[in-house]
Amino acid sequence: MPMPPSRDGYRTRWFLWSLGVLLLATAGGIVIVASGGFEDPSTAEQARQALQPTRHTVIYQVTSPGSTSALITYRADGVNNDKGVDNAKLPWKKEVVITAGPGAAVAQVMAAGGKAGSVSCSIRVDGRIVDRQTANGQFTDVSCSSVVQPGAG
Template sequence: MKGKPLSDPNQPGDQQPNYGQQPYQQGQPYQQGQPYQQGQPYSGQYPPAGYPPPPKKRKKWPWVLLALVVVFLVLVGGCVALLGSAADSIEEESDRTVTVTYEISGDGPTASATYTTGDGDTAQDTDIPVPWTKEVQITGLGKFVSLLASNGIDSSGTIKCVIRQDGNVISENTSSGPGANASCSGTAD
């Protein structure tokens, strides 16, 4: 079977069918359905054949959310570490034991002493001979120490209280007269 001879598109009667397309003219914007020509502005929805599709835009909100989560976790971790070290310091201080010496001196033969004990409670010794000393182990957070020395009713002399830690005076006070009280207080290191 012999086919039709090839026709020359430049010959007036030998045009190929157009199928409803308009010929492209230089300077006209691209319209859908027209073949794409190099240098022609593109305004259609899809890229012309032979060109790669434009890159998809990446969403930024997942990265922003991730950054916020990381910042939150760093802040929480820092606070936990800070509180943890503070709790360790508090526990170390509350477990630490120091030794203090309570002393009462004066003119009278006897006195009474009220002082803080190692667990923060108070104790009282009465009719103690003067001079008097007592060593006490102090624990706890504040390590608050106090001593109240009292003269007897029949003693008119002076009475003195002293609280020492490692030979250093924390507090001292003197009072005189019948029933006089000398009060010392402070914090052990």
């Protein structure tokens, strides 16, 4: 009389399939954890908002022991609109509003010191000093600049 088929082969295949599924699930979990897990919706929203155009108040200042600067040049819009002031009375101050986003904007001011012996500049963005420089010597130039990121402020 013939013997019934053995169930040992079935058990071996079942065990191997179960082990494979378990290893695949473990590997998937490791990948998720290593990549930072599932994205938190609030984090995703913060990232989107960080790229939205943001308005910033920029204050440029130039000071010197002398009473005038031969030329002051400043970035008026944060991108490429430079303005110049000839024979500016010192101390000089200019407030502009720039928009940063989706890329960064640039705040920049440059001044020629003339015969005064030194000239200084500073930039404030949203009330915080982001750059301050001083150049010494007659007929020297000074430059201050800062990158303004979207969403900051």
